[in-house]
Amino acid sequence: MSSSPTLVDTTRSEWLKFRTVRASLIGVLTFLVLTVGLAVLVSFIIKANWNHRDPARQLVFDPVATSLVGVFFGQFAAGVMGARVITSEYASGAIRTTLAAVPRRVHLALAKAIVLLVTFAVLGEVASFAAFEIGQLIYKSGHLPTGSLSNSTDLRAVVFAGVYLTLLTLVGYGLGLLLRTTATTISVFVSILFIVPIIVNFLPSNWQDHITKFLPSQLGTSMMSPDLTSQAFSWGVSALLLTLYTVVIVAAGTVMLVRRDA
């Protein structure tokens, strides 16, 4: 009982908190159903309609991207889970008990980030690989074109799908630190991913080209795509840029956590 607690102790405490509420289990299941389940559903539909597709569309069929389509739904479950790690504490008032136990707020913010990072890196990769493999099995059974993990471009796309999901979990968390309430955080998160791209679509096209490639959703697409349009960043730059966004949002959230009254 003598030695001082460290970041490891704070992280163990936060991990225990994360895994001891049913909402986490429900969140994880939702995440898996959206990421894997939707990809499987879409893949089956494509397979069933394959022979009715016109040949031109058969030619552009991307077995990798299609099997990973669930990522763009799973990201919402991931973001919500990231946000709730902090917003649920503000909602119940538990944040005060937490901060009384861990007055070093930077430690607290980091511990929560570590729990989310590790959990969603594992879940994100598991979900991405599962979606990919199941998708390819479906395409193979219907004699559609397939991708393969032995192809380095395909492997990279799958790995970065998991990375994208992990980063978006942390974006949700950072927004939660900044905004404090679950409802506001989810609105902003959804706006960034859904509404901002739509607004950008209405801008003059020469503007669009400059703005679109900076949007998180586009960065995700670029990270997972082998063939790039000239308007997008490469997968490497996209991954770096999205990581940078994430770090900035979480850091800003941490500063606000430190500064504001609980």
Next chain:
Amino acid sequence: MLKIDHLTKRYGDTLAVNDLDFEVQPGVVTGFLGPNGSGKSTTMRIILGLDRPTSGRATINGRTYEQLKAPLREVGALLDAKSLDPKRSARNHLRALALANRIPQSRVNDVLEFVGIASVAHKKVGGFSLGMSQRLGIAGALLGDPQTLLFDEPVNGLDPEGIRWIRDFFRSLAKEGRTVFVSSHLMSEMAVSADQIIVIGRGKFIRSGTVDDLTADAKGTVFVRSADSARLAEVLRAARATIEPVNDSGLSVSGLSSEEVGDAAFAAGIALHELTPQRASLEDVFMDLTADSLEYGHHDVEAAP
């Protein structure tokens, strides 16, 4: 020892705590008394590092809360019993606190047993009654066996048995040499549970002392009864007393001592059937003390540009 050092906290236009400055000594139960909105909870939150003071500071054995490495091993606190994740079980709540402060997990069962909620420790705290939540909060405060304990309105929601239990518990903590700081807005509660009382109003320090100190200099009233109470009232009013009739023949006299009342009646040739000095009740004392502070408060507001 807990030290409040010229502490001020402003929320926008509200001056919640206004230059509070006092010390809370170990070995006794110290009551923190003030009407609603007087700044008790704010002071407690600042002590725990939850809110940042506008100026001044609060220290525990010379260090601010942020400087404590394992705070729960030095300070235990119960602010709001419902400040818990409702979906987590009582035991997991305490286990998480223990982990964060490197407190042995065996303490979790010990404190659950001590406050008497071990049998429901696996249940979600959202379903707990206020009394059970209070007990869980106390368990959390005791988890790290701290030297300093803070409780914000701890008797709220407890039944009479629970209130008695918690009073005895505070006494035993103080007897062990710990610093025990307990807030309340009820003077009667403080009178029975606290050895030392600090009274605040509108964020400002008003008085401190034992219950006897606080009641000693409060002006009491004198109850007199006479067959001719109308004339007696006249006589006493002439002596600048304030009179309130009680029942048919009784008068409650303030502004004069019982000796002065007796002498005045004798001089006027009125026979007294009863002459009883009445000590001010605790609530009267409290109202007296804080009514003044409220008035100052009003002046402050009016004087502001």
